[in-house]
Amino acid sequence: MGKGDQVTPIIAGAVHRARSDEDEALSGQFKLRQRKYLTCCGCAAALLLILAVVSLVLAFTVFRVKNPIVGMNQLTVTRLEMANGTLRKDVNVTLLADVSIKNPNVAAFRFGNTTTTIYYGGSEVGEGRTPGGKAPARRTLRLNMTLEVVPAKLVAVPTILKEIGTGALTVESRTRVEGRVKIMNMIRKKVVVMLNCTITYNVTSQGVHEACWRHVSF
């Protein structure tokens, strides 16, 4: 009994020590595996974070769809026929608008048929239609738009004679360019660019002066 009493603890201790050694080894292995696992997780997380940041930066820079800029460079009257001191009613007044479409995107801006409407005193007096096209990536496209003002509609506006008497005639033009930018088949965005201009025709010098406002909506 006494022997057993003495032996048991030793054995128990040995067993305990052995078990604890084994445990330590096991837990060490486990810790190592856990550390490897954690390192792996950390790496993956860091990689994901880098990817997320890169995607975010790209989304806000290269892949962000920026507004194309439509500008009126020059406007010239190419045809204006007078008869007996007044406008000939059977011939349209023709204007040539030199328009540029600047595309700051990394992909082409494709746009459809573009219409320009000319207003005088709140009424529509003329228009111009330009076929659609494509402004290449990071390029400026130059377009010639032909605008036609119908004299009959113009002289139908009561204030016309009074205004011509002052030596200048002011009309408004509204151009609407609707298109889309498609970046690598992933990002597609519809863009509508408006260009409103105030066109002043100097009757004495026959010169044209224009001032424009841009407006973009998505």
Ligand SMILES: *[C@@H]1O[C@H](CO)[C@@H](O)[C@H](O)[C@H]1NC(C)=O
């Ligand atoms: C303009 O003058 C021509 C002759 O030069 C004449 O035949 C025509 O009837 C006139 N038109 C108007 C609208 O007065």
Ligand SMILES: *[C@@H]1O[C@H](CO)[C@@H](O)[C@H](O)[C@H]1NC(C)=O
């Ligand atoms: C654009 O204009 C052309 C010629 O005027 C016409 O044939 C075509 O159908 C128009 N396209 C659209 C989308 O309106």
Ligand SMILES: *[C@@H]1O[C@H](CO)[C@@H](O)[C@H](O)[C@H]1NC(C)=O
């Ligand atoms: C004048 O312009 C209008 C459009 O603004 C057009 O419908 C009409 O055919 C033109 N007339 C002539 C004579 O070119």
Ligand SMILES: *[C@@H]1O[C@H](CO)[C@@H](O)[C@H](O)[C@H]1NC(C)=O
């Ligand atoms: C626009 O018209 C002007 C004058 O007719 C011409 O010199 C120029 O090459 C034209 N531009 C385009 C892009 O058609």
Ligand SMILES: *[C@@H]1O[C@H](CO)[C@@H](O)[C@H](O)[C@H]1NC(C)=O
């Ligand atoms: C029209 O042009 C002439 C000559 O350039 C100038 O003297 C005159 O002030 C202009 N008129 C208007 C209304 O701008």
Ligand SMILES: *[C@@H]1O[C@H](CO)[C@@H](O)[C@H](O)[C@H]1NC(C)=O
């Ligand atoms: C241009 O004209 C359109 C049509 O009237 C109007 O809705 C828009 O606000 C104008 N844009 C600017 C910038 O004046």
